[in-house]
Amino acid sequence: DQQVKQNSPSLSVQEGRISILNCDYTNSMFDYFLWYKKYPAEGPTFLISISSIKDKNEDGRFTVFLNKSAKHLSLHIVPSQPGDSAVYFCAASGGNEKLTFGTGTRLTIIP
Amino acid sequence: KAGVTQTPRYLIKTRGQQVTLSCSPISGHRSVSWYQQTPGQGLQFLFEYFSETQRNKGNFPGRFSGRQFSNSRSEMNVSTLELGDSALYLCASSSLLGQAITDTQYFGPGTRLTVL
Numbered sequence: 001d002q003q004v005k006q007n008s009p010s011l012s013v014q015e016g017r018i019s020i021l022n023c024d025y026t027n028s029m030f031d032y033f034l035w036y037k038k039y040p041a042e043g044p045t046f047l048i049s050i051s052s053i054k055d056k057n058e059d060g061r062f063t064v065f066l067n068k069s070a071k072h073l074s075l076h077i078v079p080s081q082p083g084d085s086a087v088y089f090c091a092a093s094g095g096n097e098k099l100t101f102g103t104g105t106r107l108t109i110i111p
Numbered sequence: 112k113a114g115v116t117q118t119p120r121y122l123i124k125t126r127g128q129q130v131t132l133s134c135s136p137i138s139g140h141r142s143v144s145w146y147q148q149t150p151g152q153g154l155q156f157l158f159e160y161f162s163e164t165q166r167n168k169g170n171f172p173g174r175f176s177g178r179q180f181s182n183s184r185s186e187m188n189v190s191t192l193e194l195g196d197s198a199l200y201l202c203a204s205s206s207l208l209g210q211a212i213t214d215t216q217y218f219g220p221g222t223r224l225t226v227l
Contacts, residue, residue, distance in 0.1 A: 004153075042221075043115070043203070043218030043219050044154070044201070046216070046217070089153060089154060098159065098169070099144070099156065099216065100156065101146070101155075103152060
Protein backbone atom coordinates (compact mmCIF):
# COMPACT_ATOMS: atom_id res chain seq x y z
CA ASP A 1 0.00 0.00 0.00
CA GLN A 2 1.80 3.08 -1.30
CA GLN A 3 1.01 5.89 1.13
CA VAL A 4 3.05 8.43 -0.80
CA LYS A 5 2.57 8.47 -4.55
CA GLN A 6 4.40 10.18 -7.34
CA ASN A 7 2.34 9.30 -10.37
CA SER A 8 4.72 10.72 -12.97
CA PRO A 9 7.81 8.54 -13.29
CA SER A 10 9.43 11.08 -15.59
CA LEU A 11 9.17 14.69 -16.66
CA SER A 12 11.02 16.71 -19.31
CA VAL A 13 11.17 20.49 -19.14
CA GLN A 14 12.90 23.11 -21.26
CA GLU A 15 15.73 25.00 -19.58
CA GLY A 16 14.49 28.27 -18.11
CA ARG A 17 10.87 27.11 -17.80
CA ILE A 18 9.07 25.99 -14.66
CA SER A 19 9.27 22.37 -13.49
CA ILE A 20 6.35 21.12 -11.42
CA LEU A 21 6.66 17.81 -9.62
CA ASN A 22 3.61 16.37 -7.91
CA CYS A 23 3.07 14.11 -4.94
CA ASP A 24 -0.07 12.69 -3.32
CA TYR A 25 -0.42 11.03 0.06
CA THR A 26 -3.13 9.01 1.72
CA ASN A 27 -2.26 8.99 5.42
CA SER A 28 -3.90 11.89 7.25
CA MET A 29 -1.40 11.46 10.09
CA PHE A 30 1.38 12.85 7.91
CA ASP A 31 2.23 16.39 8.98
CA TYR A 32 5.71 16.97 7.65
CA PHE A 33 6.75 16.69 4.04
CA LEU A 34 10.11 16.75 2.35
CA TRP A 35 11.61 16.67 -1.10
CA TYR A 36 14.89 14.93 -1.83
CA LYS A 37 16.96 15.06 -4.97
CA LYS A 38 19.08 12.16 -6.15
CA TYR A 39 21.85 12.06 -8.73
CA PRO A 40 23.07 8.72 -10.10
CA ALA A 41 25.61 6.95 -7.88
CA GLU A 42 24.85 9.32 -4.99
CA GLY A 43 22.48 9.16 -2.05
CA PRO A 44 19.44 11.44 -1.93
CA THR A 45 20.07 14.95 -0.63
CA PHE A 46 17.54 17.02 1.25
CA LEU A 47 16.08 19.84 -0.82
CA ILE A 48 13.18 21.51 0.94
CA SER A 49 10.49 20.69 3.49
CA ILE A 50 7.12 21.95 4.67
CA SER A 51 5.12 21.51 7.85
CA SER A 52 1.36 21.00 7.70
CA ILE A 53 0.80 24.33 9.46
CA LYS A 54 1.97 26.06 6.27
CA ASP A 55 0.79 25.86 2.71
CA LYS A 56 3.91 27.22 1.04
CA ASN A 57 7.63 27.22 1.65
CA GLU A 58 10.14 28.89 -0.60
CA ASP A 59 13.90 28.52 -0.86
CA GLY A 60 15.52 30.26 -3.79
CA ARG A 61 14.35 28.65 -7.01
CA PHE A 62 12.47 25.95 -5.12
CA THR A 63 8.96 26.30 -3.73
CA VAL A 64 6.86 23.59 -2.16
CA PHE A 65 3.08 23.94 -1.99
CA LEU A 66 0.89 21.87 0.31
CA ASN A 67 -2.85 21.34 -0.15
CA LYS A 68 -3.95 19.45 2.95
CA SER A 69 -7.56 19.02 1.93
CA ALA A 70 -6.46 17.36 -1.31
CA LYS A 71 -3.57 15.55 0.36
CA HIS A 72 -1.35 16.88 -2.37
CA LEU A 73 1.96 18.66 -2.53
CA SER A 74 4.03 19.96 -5.37
CA LEU A 75 7.55 21.18 -5.93
CA HIS A 76 8.10 24.09 -8.28
CA ILE A 77 11.51 24.85 -9.72
CA VAL A 78 11.86 28.21 -11.43
CA PRO A 79 13.79 28.71 -13.60
CA SER A 80 14.83 25.13 -14.38
CA GLN A 81 18.53 24.57 -14.97
CA PRO A 82 20.42 21.62 -16.49
CA GLY A 83 21.86 20.78 -13.06
CA ASP A 84 18.33 20.15 -11.83
CA SER A 85 18.19 16.96 -13.89
CA ALA A 86 17.88 14.25 -11.26
CA VAL A 87 15.37 11.96 -9.59
CA TYR A 88 13.15 13.75 -7.07
CA PHE A 89 11.61 11.91 -4.15
CA CYS A 90 8.74 13.19 -2.10
CA ALA A 91 8.63 11.98 1.53
CA ALA A 92 6.21 12.33 4.42
CA SER A 93 6.20 11.70 8.15
CA GLY A 94 3.94 12.29 11.12
CA GLY A 95 2.46 10.75 14.25
CA ASN A 96 4.14 7.40 14.72
CA GLU A 97 4.73 7.01 11.02
CA LYS A 98 8.27 6.60 9.85
CA LEU A 99 9.55 8.68 6.98
CA THR A 100 7.78 7.30 3.91
CA PHE A 101 9.07 7.95 0.42
CA GLY A 102 7.36 8.07 -2.94
CA THR A 103 8.66 6.19 -5.96
CA GLY A 104 10.41 9.19 -7.46
CA THR A 105 10.12 11.34 -10.59
CA ARG A 106 13.00 11.58 -13.02
CA LEU A 107 13.32 15.20 -14.12
CA THR A 108 15.22 15.97 -17.31
CA ILE A 109 16.00 19.57 -18.19
CA ILE A 110 16.42 20.07 -21.91
CA PRO A 111 19.01 22.73 -22.85
CA LYS B 112 32.18 17.32 8.74
CA ALA B 113 32.51 14.04 6.86
CA GLY B 114 29.31 12.70 5.36
CA VAL B 115 27.67 9.32 5.73
CA THR B 116 29.90 6.58 4.38
CA GLN B 117 28.86 3.14 3.24
CA THR B 118 30.99 0.14 2.44
CA PRO B 119 31.29 -1.60 0.15
CA ARG B 120 29.94 0.49 -2.71
CA TYR B 121 29.32 -2.51 -4.95
CA LEU B 122 28.77 -6.15 -4.16
CA ILE B 123 27.96 -9.23 -6.22
CA LYS B 124 26.64 -12.32 -4.48
CA THR B 125 24.85 -15.51 -5.48
CA ARG B 126 21.51 -16.80 -4.30
CA GLY B 127 21.59 -18.38 -0.88
CA GLN B 128 24.61 -16.44 0.32
CA GLN B 129 24.52 -13.84 3.03
CA VAL B 130 25.83 -10.29 3.00
CA THR B 131 26.77 -7.61 5.52
CA LEU B 132 26.71 -3.92 4.64
CA SER B 133 28.27 -1.21 6.77
CA CYS B 134 27.32 2.39 7.45
CA SER B 135 29.18 5.10 9.33
CA PRO B 136 26.94 8.05 10.19
CA ILE B 137 27.91 11.68 10.40
CA SER B 138 29.85 12.33 13.58
CA GLY B 139 27.43 13.11 16.41
CA HIS B 140 24.42 11.57 14.70
CA ARG B 141 22.80 8.86 16.78
CA SER B 142 20.05 7.70 14.46
CA VAL B 143 20.74 5.45 11.49
CA SER B 144 18.06 4.29 9.06
CA TRP B 145 18.34 1.81 6.23
CA TYR B 146 16.39 1.86 2.97
CA GLN B 147 16.13 -0.37 -0.06
CA GLN B 148 15.77 1.31 -3.43
CA THR B 149 14.53 -0.64 -6.43
CA PRO B 150 13.22 0.67 -9.75
CA GLY B 151 9.53 1.51 -9.48
CA GLN B 152 9.41 1.03 -5.71
CA GLY B 153 11.17 4.13 -4.50
CA LEU B 154 12.87 3.98 -1.15
CA GLN B 155 11.46 1.28 1.08
CA PHE B 156 12.19 1.67 4.78
CA LEU B 157 13.99 -1.28 6.35
CA PHE B 158 14.72 -0.23 9.93
CA GLU B 159 15.98 2.55 12.15
CA TYR B 160 18.43 2.35 15.01
CA PHE B 161 18.94 4.85 17.77
CA SER B 162 21.48 4.40 20.53
CA GLU B 163 22.00 0.74 19.64
CA THR B 164 18.27 -0.04 19.77
CA GLN B 165 15.98 -0.77 16.86
CA ARG B 166 13.23 1.84 17.06
CA ASN B 167 11.28 1.24 13.88
CA LYS B 168 11.02 -1.60 11.43
CA GLY B 169 9.60 -1.77 7.93
CA ASN B 170 7.76 -4.63 6.26
CA PHE B 171 10.69 -6.82 5.29
CA PRO B 172 11.19 -10.51 6.07
CA GLY B 173 13.33 -11.65 8.96
CA ARG B 174 16.19 -12.36 6.54
CA PHE B 175 16.92 -8.65 6.82
CA SER B 176 18.48 -7.66 10.12
CA GLY B 177 20.66 -4.94 11.48
CA ARG B 178 22.48 -3.66 14.47
CA GLN B 179 24.10 -0.51 15.74
CA PHE B 180 27.27 -0.21 17.73
CA SER B 181 28.13 2.13 20.58
CA ASN B 182 29.92 4.48 18.16
CA SER B 183 26.65 4.71 16.14
CA ARG B 184 28.08 2.76 13.22
CA SER B 185 25.53 0.34 11.85
CA GLU B 186 25.54 -2.89 9.90
CA MET B 187 22.80 -4.49 7.89
CA ASN B 188 22.73 -8.22 7.19
CA VAL B 189 20.74 -10.12 4.61
CA SER B 190 20.76 -13.90 4.85
CA THR B 191 19.77 -16.48 2.23
CA LEU B 192 19.91 -13.95 -0.58
CA GLU B 193 17.24 -14.02 -3.28
CA LEU B 194 17.36 -12.53 -6.78
CA GLY B 195 14.80 -9.93 -5.70
CA ASP B 196 17.20 -8.59 -3.09
CA SER B 197 19.22 -6.95 -5.85
CA ALA B 198 18.90 -3.25 -5.09
CA LEU B 199 20.63 -0.12 -3.91
CA TYR B 200 20.80 -0.12 -0.12
CA LEU B 201 20.94 3.33 1.39
CA CYS B 202 21.84 4.35 4.87
CA ALA B 203 20.82 7.69 6.35
CA SER B 204 21.75 9.37 9.60
CA SER B 205 20.15 12.16 11.56
CA SER B 206 20.81 13.85 14.85
CA LEU B 207 17.34 13.04 16.18
CA LEU B 208 17.95 14.57 19.57
CA GLY B 209 14.33 14.10 20.59
CA GLN B 210 11.48 12.01 19.29
CA ALA B 211 10.82 14.35 16.38
CA ILE B 212 11.27 12.64 13.08
CA THR B 213 11.49 15.97 11.35
CA ASP B 214 15.24 15.95 11.70
CA THR B 215 16.78 15.98 8.28
CA GLN B 216 18.18 12.66 7.14
CA TYR B 217 21.55 12.67 5.44
CA PHE B 218 22.11 9.81 3.05
CA GLY B 219 25.20 7.89 2.13
CA PRO B 220 25.99 6.97 -1.49
CA GLY B 221 24.56 3.49 -1.06
CA THR B 222 25.74 -0.05 -1.65
CA ARG B 223 24.69 -1.58 -4.95
CA LEU B 224 23.97 -5.25 -4.31
CA THR B 225 23.57 -7.62 -7.24
CA VAL B 226 22.37 -11.15 -6.57
CA LEU B 227 23.04 -13.67 -9.34
